[in-house]
Amino acid sequence: MRFLPTEEQTDFARAVRALLAAADVPAAVRAWSAGDFAPGRTVWRRLAAAGLFAPAAPEAYGGAGPLPVELAAAMVEVGRAGMPGPVVETASAAVLLSRLEGGPGGEAAARFVPRLVAGGEAASLLLPGGGPYALDADAAEHCFAVDAAGRLHAYGGPHPAGVAAVLRSADPARRPARLAPGGGEVLAAGPGVLAAARAAGDWARLLTAAQCLGVGEALLERTARYARQRTQFGMPIGAFQAVKHRLADTLLALEFARPLVWAAALSLDAAEVAAAKLAAGGAAYGAALTALQVHGAIGYTEELDLSLWLRKARPLRDAWGTPRECRAVVAGSWPHARRGTPAT
Amino acid sequence: MDLTHPPEVEAFRAEARDWLARNVPAALLPSLETAEGFAAHREWEARLYAGRWSAVSWPREYGGRGADLERWLVFEEEYWAAGAPARVSQNGIGLLAPTLFDHGTPEQRERLLPPMARGEQVWAQAWSEPEAGSDLASLRARAERTADGWLLYGQKTWSSRAAFADRAFGLFRTGAAASGPHQGLTYLVFDLRAPGVEVRPIGRLDGKPAFAELFLDGVFVPDRDVIGEPGQGWRIAMSATGSERGLALRSPGRFLAAADRLYALWRTAADPADTALRDRVADALVGARAYELFTWAAAARIAEGGQAGAESSLNKVFWSQYDLALHETALDLLGGAEAELIDGEWAQGWLFSLAGPIYAGTNEIQRDIIAERLLGLPKGRR
Numbered sequence: 001m002r003f004l005p006t007e008e009q010t011d012f013a014r015a016v017r018a019l020l021a022a023a024d025v026p027a028a029v030r031a032w033s034a035g036d037f038a039p040g041r042t043v044w045r046r047l048a049a050a051g052l053f054a055p056a057a058p059e060a061y062g063g064a065g066p067l068p069v070e071l072a073a074a075m076v077e078v079g080r081a082g083m084p085g086p087v088v089e090t091a092s093a094a095v096l097l098s099r100l101e102g103g104p105g106g107e108a109a110a111r112f113v114p115r116l117v118a119g120g121e122a123a124s125l126l127l128p129g130g131g132p133y134a135l136d137a138d139a140a141e142h143c144f145a146v147d148a149a150g151r152l153h154a155y156g157g158p159h160p161a162g163v164a165a166v167l168r169s170a171d172p173a174r175r176p177a178r179l180a181p182g183g184g185e186v187l188a189a190g191p192g193v194l195a196a197a198r199a200a201g202d203w204a205r206l207l208t209a210a211q212c213l214g215v216g217e218a219l220l221e222r223t224a225r226y227a228r229q230r231t232q233f234g235m236p237i238g239a240f241q242a243v244k245h246r247l248a249d250t251l252l253a254l255e256f257a258r259p260l261v262w263a264a265a266l267s268l269d270a271a272e273v274a275a276a277k278l279a280a281g282g283a284a285y286g287a288a289l290t291a292l293q294v295h296g297a298i299g300y301t302e303e304l305d306l307s308l309w310l311r312k313a314r315p316l317r318d319a320w321g322t323p324r325e326c327r328a329v330v331a332g333s334w335p336h337a338r339r340g341t342p343a344t
Numbered sequence: 345m346d347l348t349h350p351p352e353v354e355a356f357r358a359e360a361r362d363w364l365a366r367n368v369p370a371a372l373l374p375s376l377e378t379a380e381g382f383a384a385h386r387e388w389e390a391r392l393y394a395g396r397w398s399a400v401s402w403p404r405e406y407g408g409r410g411a412d413l414e415r416w417l418v419f420e421e422e423y424w425a426a427g428a429p430a431r432v433s434q435n436g437i438g439l440l441a442p443t444l445f446d447h448g449t450p451e452q453r454e455r456l457l458p459p460m461a462r463g464e465q466v467w468a469q470a471w472s473e474p475e476a477g478s479d480l481a482s483l484r485a486r487a488e489r490t491a492d493g494w495l496l497y498g499q500k501t502w503s504s505r506a507a508f509a510d511r512a513f514g515l516f517r518t519g520a521a522a523s524g525p526h527q528g529l530t531y532l533v534f535d536l537r538a539p540g541v542e543v544r545p546i547g548r549l550d551g552k553p554a555f556a557e558l559f560l561d562g563v564f565v566p567d568r569d570v571i572g573e574p575g576q577g578w579r580i581a582m583s584a585t586g587s588e589r590g591l592a593l594r595s596p597g598r599f600l601a602a603a604d605r606l607y608a609l610w611r612t613a614a615d616p617a618d619t620a621l622r623d624r625v626a627d628a629l630v631g632a633r634a635y636e637l638f639t640w641a642a643a644a645r646i647a648e649g650g651q652a653g654a655e656s657s658l659n660k661v662f663w664s665q666y667d668l669a670l671h672e673t674a675l676d677l678l679g680g681a682e683a684e685l686i687d688g689e690w691a692q693g694w695l696f697s698l699a700g701p702i703y704a705g706t707n708e709i710q711r712d713i714i715a716e717r718l719l720g721l722p723k724g725r726r
Contacts, residue, residue, distance in 0.1 A: 001346065001347060001348065001349050001350070001353070001414050001640065001644070002345065002346055002644055003345060003346070003347055003637065003640040003641050003643075003644045004345060004641060004644045004645065004648075005345050006345055009345060069345055220719075224719045224720065224721065227721060228720065228721060228722065235722070235724060236721075236722050236724075238715070238719075238721035238722055238724075239721065239722040239723065239724025240724060241708070241711075241712065241724075243721075244711060244712060244715035244716070244719075244721050244724075245708070245711040245712075245715070247715055247719055247721065248661075248710075248711035248712075248714035248715045248718075248719070249661075249711070251658070251714060251718060251719060252658050252661055252662060252714070255638065255655075255658055256631075256634040256635070256638050256658075256662055257634070258641075259634065259637030259638050259640070259641050260630070260633065260634050260637060262345060262637070262641075263347060263633070263637050266345065266346065266347055267347075272633075275629070275630040275633060275634075278626075278627075278630060279630060279634060323623075324619075324623070326626075327622065327623040327626035327627070328619075328622070328626075330626040330629055330630060331610075331622045331623075331625055331626040331629070334607065334626075334629050336600070336604075336629070336632075336633060337604055337607045337608075337629070
């Protein structure tokens, strides 16, 4: 029992963090919101070259995995930096396609996965039971969609003909797209595709939870720093108990979500993944509300970089599993109800 | 990173599970906060000791098993899963014993620990005073020097277990607060039946005389019952309250067992269409798991030489809020008013959970510690 990240796991996350810290991610986010994907895609290609997506796929396709703990640790850093683009979707698409190896769609795995993992190409993803929108489909080279009948469709990009409309999100850097019905190339079909889609859905939910954790940490760190500096009534506002307690509760929620994310990455059990998403999503959104309250009016402006994380927290909380969906999964298939003592 | 235990730890788990299955009383013991229940729980402590399970983390020479943190947490998980009784010796084993291991003399350890392990001496804590709750630095009860020891004067209050316990440990002022209120305090232990001690039980919110006021008028304490150096009591006590807030007081096994009982209750008693209740049950399951995992991560850090430190304040706020929410959900599952009127286990548990955010350092104090030590916010107005 050693429930802490290993040296290698920490090193990988640290490398991703350093790479993102060296890039001007806030500028890339603002450009992305305006429909200019070039700065964001530059950072994206560097991340791919550094091996960000390698833990999502086996070595045969240029990956190093599957290594969900490593990828989750890296995704915390993606969240912390506020990185735009379909990072979760691209990694999960690699998981989906890799799972088709040896069965229907095995050719698709060989054709697409190396390009996603090391080639710096991005993919959007739609899965049965997931949300109705394909994230950033207008920015990605590919869009993969599994329908309820188990058919895997591929749409080419980066401005896929299948995109019917790009909508505005509360986070302008998230660009949900509605796909035109039908169309695309059918790569595979059958129960194997649906099984692969379920696995990819669990990865997407896990990685979103990890991203939430990073978003929450970034919000808390910025807010604590502000509370130490900003003075009112002749002292830093962080000296007031009302402010302290709100920040303490924010840290509490994040610190108790973190081990759920690691445990979910270790087991990839659907209920554990749902628990992690529920806790991390809630903690990140709580951090956003606290950040806004403590910053006051300056927090309600677009000019402050804080807004980039503020607006991300709520859509991320709901992406790949709303709290309600996650609670239903937990209550329906909780794996730890093993002690079954009689009700009192 | 992993969550699996090595075979030798699983063997330890199996041994504990087997012993508990054969020894846990079939019928619930009466509340340990009654004279009858106290006696029954003392017998249970003796039985635990006979199996060498009463203080598993202690060295063997004092009656323990020398279990490391991993085994200790595994034992606690099995203990609560088996439906075993609450621990009447908890104050001594969880609070005084760690202090004795860190600051006591070998003579004190040999004299005080084995009877504690056997349940022969049950300990009460005597920290709080009428004017000093979470702010222990403003303690006034004093110990005056005599030829071969000390004489205690003053009043302690909210002393857990003191209504029925044998001995108590606490902090007393032995010198002027020369350079600060934390100076001049001495940590010592005393006999609750010594001349000059008057114990007045206080009826708690749940109707049980679970704690007491202590009136001390010239109570003699020999020098050998001072723990650590006189005047160093604050520092010594802080190491104990650190463990009180942390892993020692509320092991995850307790909440995992409670969450499982809640889950079973929901499966049998709830309307499946009531998704609002289902969501709260799900939150209880997730909370118990989060607490378990947080504790395993903390244990791993400690095993690698880290300190529990201010993180134990995160732990305390979490479990106390969690315990209350879990019991509120259970009462709502049982049907509100009806459940509250029945003096059942869930209603009793709810009453007890109301104390969580107050004791062992209020949650307000814990949040101050979290904000100042973990987030670097300035000290300021309380």
